[in-house]
Amino acid sequence: MLDIRSGLEAAAAAPAPPVIRREDYRAPDWLVPEVELAFDLDPARTIVRARLSVTRNGEHDRPLRLDGEELELLALRVDGEAREARFEDGRLVVDLPGSSAVIETDVAIAPEKNSQLMGLYASGGILCTQCEAEGFRRITYFADRPDVLSRYRVRLEADKARFPVLLANGNPIEQGDAADGRHFALWEDPFPKPCYLFALVAGDLQCNRDSFTTMSGREVELGIWVREADLSKTALAMQALKDSFAWDERTYGREYDLDRFNIVAVSDFNFGAMENKGLNIFNTRYVLADPETATDGDIDAVAAVVAHEYFHNWSGNRVTCRDWFQLSLKEGLTVFRDQGFSEDMGSAAVQRIDQVRTLRAAQFPEDAGPLAHPIRPDSYLEIANFYTATVYNKGAEVIRMMRTILGPEAYRKGTDLYFERHDGQAVTCEDFVRAMEDASGVDLKQFRLWYSQAGTPTVQARLEQDGEGTTLHLAQQVPPTPGQSDKQPMVIPLRVALIGAESGREVAAEQLVLLTEGEQTVDLGTVGEPAFLSINRGFSAPVLVDAVRKPGEIEALAAGDSDSFARFEAGQELMTRDMLAAIRNGGAVEVEAIVAAVGATLRSQSLDPAFKADAIALPGESLLIEKLDAADPARVHEVREEVRRAIGTRLGEDLQRAYTAASAADPTSLSGADKGLRRLRAATLALIAAGDAKLGASLGQQQYEAARTMTERQSALMVLAMLGTDASGKALDDFFTRFEDDPLVIDKWFAVQASVPDESNLHVVEALQQHPAFTLANPNRLRALAGSFAGTPSAFHRADGKGYDWLAEVIVAADKLNPQTAARFVAPLGRWRKIEPGRAARMRAALQRILAEPGLSKDVFELASKSLG
Numbered sequence: 089m090l091d092i093r094s095g096l097e098a099a100a101a102a103p104a105p106p107v108i109r110r111e112d113y114r115a116p117d118w119l120v121p122e123v124e125l126a127f128d129l130d131p132a133r134t135i136v137r138a139r140l141s142v143t144r145n146g147e148h149d150r151p152l153r154l155d156g157e158e159l160e161l162l163a164l165r166v167d168g169e170a171r172e173a174r175f176e177d178g179r180l181v182v183d184l185p186g187s188s189a190v191i192e193t194d195v196a197i198a199p200e201k202n203s204q205l206m207g208l209y210a211s212g213g214i215l216c217t218q219c220e221a222e223g224f225r226r227i228t229y230f231a232d233r234p235d236v237l238s239r240y241r242v243r244l245e246a247d248k249a250r251f252p253v254l255l256a257n258g259n260p261i262e263q264g265d266a267a268d269g270r271h272f273a274l275w276e277d278p279f280p281k282p283c284y285l286f287a288l289v290a291g292d293l294q295c296n297r298d299s300f301t302t303m304s305g306r307e308v309e310l311g312i313w314v315r316e317a318d319l320s321k322t323a324l325a326m327q328a329l330k331d332s333f334a335w336d337e338r339t340y341g342r343e344y345d346l347d348r349f350n351i352v353a354v355s356d357f358n359f360g361a362m363e364n365k366g367l368n369i370f371n372t373r374y375v376l377a378d379p380e381t382a383t384d385g386d387i388d389a390v391a392a393v394v395a396h397e398y399f400h401n402w403s404g405n406r407v408t409c410r411d412w413f414q415l416s417l418k419e420g421l422t423v424f425r426d427q428g429f430s431e432d433m434g435s436a437a438v439q440r441i442d443q444v445r446t447l448r449a450a451q452f453p454e455d456a457g458p459l460a461h462p463i464r465p466d467s468y469l470e471i472a473n474f475y476t477a478t479v480y481n482k483g484a485e486v487i488r489m490m491r492t493i494l495g496p497e498a499y500r501k502g503t504d505l506y507f508e509r510h511d512g513q514a515v516t517c518e519d520f521v522r523a524m525e526d527a528s529g530v531d532l533k534q535f536r537l538w539y540s541q542a543g544t545p546t547v548q549a550r551l552e553q554d555g556e557g558t559t560l561h562l563a564q565q566v567p568p569t570p571g572q573s574d575k576q577p578m579v580i581p582l583r584v585a586l587i588g589a590e591s592g593r594e595v596a597a598e599q600l601v602l603l604t605e606g607e608q609t610v611d612l613g614t615v616g617e618p619a620f621l622s623i624n625r626g627f628s629a630p631v632l633v634d635a636v637r638k639p640g641e642i643e644a645l646a647a648g649d650s651d652s653f654a655r656f657e658a659g660q661e662l663m664t665r666d667m668l669a670a671i672r673n674g675g676a677v678e679v680e681a682i683v684a685a686v687g688a689t690l691r692s693q694s695l696d697p698a699f700k701a702d703a704i705a706l707p708g709e710s711l712l713i714e715k716l717d718a719a720d721p722a723r724v725h726e727v728r729e730e731v732r733r734a735i736g737t738r739l740g741e742d743l744q745r746a747y748t749a750a751s752a753a754d755p756t757s758l759s760g761a762d763k764g765l766r767r768l769r770a771a772t773l774a775l776i777a778a779g780d781a782k783l784g785a786s787l788g789q790q791q792y793e794a795a796r797t798m799t800e801r802q803s804a805l806m807v808l809a810m811l812g813t814d815a816s817g818k819a820l821d822d823f824f825t826r827f828e829d830d831p832l833v834i835d836k837w838f839a840v841q842a843s844v845p846d847e848s849n850l851h852v853v854e855a856l857q858q859h860p861a862f863t864l865a866n867p868n869r870l871r872a873l874a875g876s877f878a879g880t881p882s883a884f885h886r887a888d889g890k891g892y893d894w895l896a897e898v899i900v901a902a903d904k905l906n907p908q909t910a911a912r913f914v915a916p917l918g919r920w921r922k923i924e925p926g927r928a929a930r931m932r933a934a935l936q937r938i939l940a941e942p943g944l945s946k947d948v949f950e951l952a953s954k955s956l957g
């Protein structure tokens with residue numbers, strides 16, 4: 089067992105948590121085919137009676153070992169006989185002579201004291217559960233691992249007045265009254281499932297009911313359960329749910345399998361939502377939405393998360409993971425599936441730009457930093473730390489590449505085979521790849537490196553043209569990452585086309601190039617004119633492209649590449665090139681090319697507004713920092729602001745014209761066209777304000793006051809908050825009073841103020857921390873404040889390091905309540921390698937201070953110690 093604390097300057101006194109390794113996997117010693125649970129629900133003290141029928145798995149004489157955490161054991165019986173409990177390493181150990189037995193335990197738990205939000209907990213008067221990854225052991229003693237699948241029968245009993253609604257997985261069997269004003273409900277789930285998919289909910293909830301008839305003609309009752317006041321905000325989620333049912337039938341041939349599908353919204357939740365079998369539990373943020381209180385982006389996210397959780401019913405529940413190292417098996421595939429859904433429901437081109445933006449903002453830095461890990465990790469201390477952008481979003485890119493390489497038909501044959509072959513099983517990423525190979529006949533041996541190698545590959549590209557023809561020279565490097573110094577060349581699918589420098593047309597039609605060697609040349613034939621290289625079109629591979637560019641090439645591609653994603657990319661490359669040059673040489677920015685490109689985009693008659701909004705947005709400060717060594721965040725901010733100002737002043741008329749035209753968006757419509765107009769309106773307003781603060785303030789105020797949707801209101805508020813005028817104070821006060829009773833909107837109020845990119849904004853953040861509406865206990869609220877602040881480089885990276893100190897204190901305080909959520913704020917401090925030495929030393933000091941804290945959780949310990957490196 090490796091002690092990763094050794095060598096740390098600030099090692100805490102507690103013993104190091106054990107490292108869990110993928111290669112140590114062993115099949116379970118005991119299986120648990122049947123589970124009966126009876127809950128006597130009470131927020132202060134809930135009694136859980138469990139009856140497990142266990143069977144020995146294979147030939148061995150090892151005892152049954154059950155996980156348990158913070159459980160008060162009241163009784164243990166084996167085949168009806170009371171037994172003295174024995175514990176080893178925190179597990180309940182039961183010696184069993186035969187090949188099967190019935191184990192009964194009675195335990196007591198305290199949901200209202202559960203601030204970790206794992207296991208059974210209370211949220212705003214609702215009792216609910218979260219069991220993935222290892223929360224079920226906080227409910228009862230159990231083999232808490234995903235490869236133990238059981239049939240569940242669950243009886244819930246609670247006070248009828250306080251908890252009129254009692255829900256669990258599967259189908260309802262019976263309900264009725266019990267003594268002392270209590271009532272009960274009995275639920276049965278016919279599908280064997282791992283315990284991480286167990287769920288129950290008890291509360292005073294109202295239901296938005298609907299139904300869906302499946303492709304084989306079965307009627308499924310759909311329910312979205314929320315507090316009564318929120319019922320009017322569930323229509324969009326319900327529509328998304330029905331669309332998801334239909335899409336999965338159409339696109340993957342997957343039909344729903346129970347008579348009921350329930351969604352419950354709770355306001356205290358560590359992640360976005362959870363796919364418990366037949367009873368999804370959601371963070372309110374991903375259910376409740378209407379145009380007045382949620383932005384278009386929020387509304388799209390609701391649909392995507394509803395789809396994501398629903399799609400897990402096949403990719404995750406019917407076919408689940410053998411162990412937690414295989415997490416990307418269900419998450420990468422399910423993200424890829426929800427991306428496909430969003431592409432089909434809206435504009436595929438705009439969706440792809442958004443997906444890549446997310447990947448670049450969240451996953452590329454992870455892959456380039458101290459926390460880099462393959463999509464199938466090899467080891468962990470705390471699995472909760474591996475619900476990452478790498479496992480989810482890079483995992484989805486890996487599935488997408490397989491689809492690109494095999495083609496859509498073979499890919500679909502592959503998923504059909506995978507679901508059919510492994511239905512009811514707990515399997516591995518390897519099983520998925522093998523199904524793809526078997527269905528397509530394509531050898532994916534080398535492709536498997538995407539599962540085992542971390543780090544974002546760089547592809548170097550150079551186009552050579554002479555009388556003979558056109559040759560593309562490619563080379564790839566996969567960078568070293570922690571624990572992986574030597575890398576092998578990967579299979580990189582690159583969609584490539586050539587654009588004529590004179591004609592502006594595609595002079596070599598798009599083709600798929602598979603880069604498999606360290607270096608490779610590709611013959612692209614003869615083209616009649618000098619050509620420009622359009623490469624990694626549609627972002628066909630999650631790589632960094634470093635192409636040798638001819639003068640004017642990138643400008644020409646930004647103005648006219650026939651692939652809209654590649655066109656967007658060229659614009660970003662151009663902006664990045666000129667900003668980085670100025671950051672590095674310390675002089676003024678060469679803004680001509682950027683201003684020309686943004687101007688042409690704004691004036692274009694053919695581009696749609698959503699694309700325009702994306703194309704005129706400058707790469708963010710974090711992205712620029714990632715591309716530098718020893719970055720000075722203040723300088724990065726200065727240069728980026730200089731460019732924004734130049735665009736604002738030089739293109740004032742174009743921006744105002746676009747802004748006014750975009751004001752025509754129909755506030756009652758959620759069509760792609762209207763959403764695109766609102767997006768363009770927000771982007772142009774921000775640039776107008778950068779060029780002319782006075783005009784920005786007056787337009788911002790007008791827009792705020794006339795706003796009919798949250799999209800308009802929030803973008804105006806952001807511009808006003810950045811300008812920091814009197815008008816901004818008034819608008820912020822108005823916003824708070826107007827939405828005081830709506831926690832999700834108050835989160836925005838915190839987030840907007842904590843995102844102001846100003847070195848002095850820490851004072852505002854500190855004041856907000858003292859605001860009566862602030863609490864460390866609610867993950868959404870904490871993210872709104874700490875996540876927004878740490879995600880704003882020019883405010884977070886104060887030269888005096890006080891931003892880091894503040895974050896470190898918040899992490900330590902939050903860790904005492906909720907380790908999973910606290911751990912999510914460590915990564916920004918781990919980026920010190922990219923930052924100039926003075927600030928970097930302060931970032932390290934903050935990490936050391938966190939590590940010196942007694943009683944630190946393993947969640948925070950793992951990330952802080954790895955970040956220090």
Ligand code: 0A1
Pocket residue numbers: 218220221358359360361362363396397419475908
């Ligand atoms: N499987 C969920 C993610 C999830 C993981 C852990 C949670 O609680 C700690 C909650 C949700 C998904 O991918 O949606």
Ligand code: ZN
Pocket residue numbers: 396400418419422
């Ligand atoms: Zn998921």
